[in-house]
Amino acid sequence: MITDPQSTTGPAHAAVRNNADWCDAVCRSHGVPGAVEGGVWASPRRTPPLYPDAVTLSPDATSEAVVARIDLTSPGASVKDSFGSLDLVADGFEVLFEAQWVHRAATDPGRGPAGWRAVEDHERLSAWEAAWSGDGAEGGPLFRPALLDDGTVFLADAAHGNITAGAVAHLAAGVVGVSNLFTADDDLDAAWRSCLEATDRLWPGVPVVGYEHGETLAAAVRQGFEPVGPLRVWLRTDG
Known part of the structure; x- marks a missing residue:
């Protein structure tokens, strides 16, 4: 189970942390490691299909902190921007979809x-x-x-x-x-x-x-x- 020392309370943050833990569990089951640093969970290796290479755990996480920790050398990198606060267009990303956390x-x-x-x-x-x-x-x-x-x-x-x-x-x-x-x-x-x-x-x-x-x-x-x-x-x- 992942832990995030920067996490705060509230239903949205609980939903974010829970989902990041689920993504981490799926990746670990495939032998793909992930770790938390700077308010971001990320894997340096491409993750299984439909699962992100990075998940932000804090609205203060920056685009630079995300892209520095994932593989951009091959197609298919994905990021779960958990607070809708990043702008990754300059890094070659496009929005796949938007959604709402629910509680x-x-x-x-x-x-x-x-x-x-x-x-x-x-x-x-x-x-x-x-x-x-x-x-x-x-x-x-x-x-x-x-x-x-x-x-x-x-x-x-x-x-x-x-x-x-x-x-x-x-x-x-x-x-x-x-x-x-x-x-x-x-x-x-x-x-x-x-x-x-x-x-x-x-x-x-x-x-x-x-x-x-x-x-x-x-x-x-x-x-x-x-x-x-x-x-x-x-x-x-x-x-």
Whole structure:
């Protein structure tokens, strides 16, 4: 688990630290090291697909501090600008997307029947990833079995055997971070409700955070989340 001596309190900072810890866990499962320095988590090696080479942990982090610690010699460098405060255009980056950090206060666990359940073995993790990605990952799995032993829970709706919906839930920084939410029937409200029932059951009394945009953000807000701050993801296509 990463620590940041410059971190402050508040729901947005908790969401940022939780997400950075999740990114660090995914990278470590691939044998890619990362470290915190100057309010930035970064890896000097290219990280796995869809995961950033750097994550800012403080709004005071500078563009210079970010780009100095990542590989700019090959295409595909990416930066999670956690407070939407960087300008990386001069360094050859362009904005890939913008989103909002979201926070839902702790609630009492529901008393209804259990719905989504945790994936417990390597075979089911492979099935979860295939359901999430649509057709499996190119070049091997993105989510390695080591993540099951690293404080991460892969939630799945598998009432009829096949996985039809799910999400990742990662406990760090005193909150549960939810990411990679998906559902085969496009009913995002139902997916969020089931996901939150599961997180409340597994971690009663713990707030839930994440980041979303578009329709997934709108559904999250309808299910009790509050936007607590902007973020921006930058991508550099040239080496």
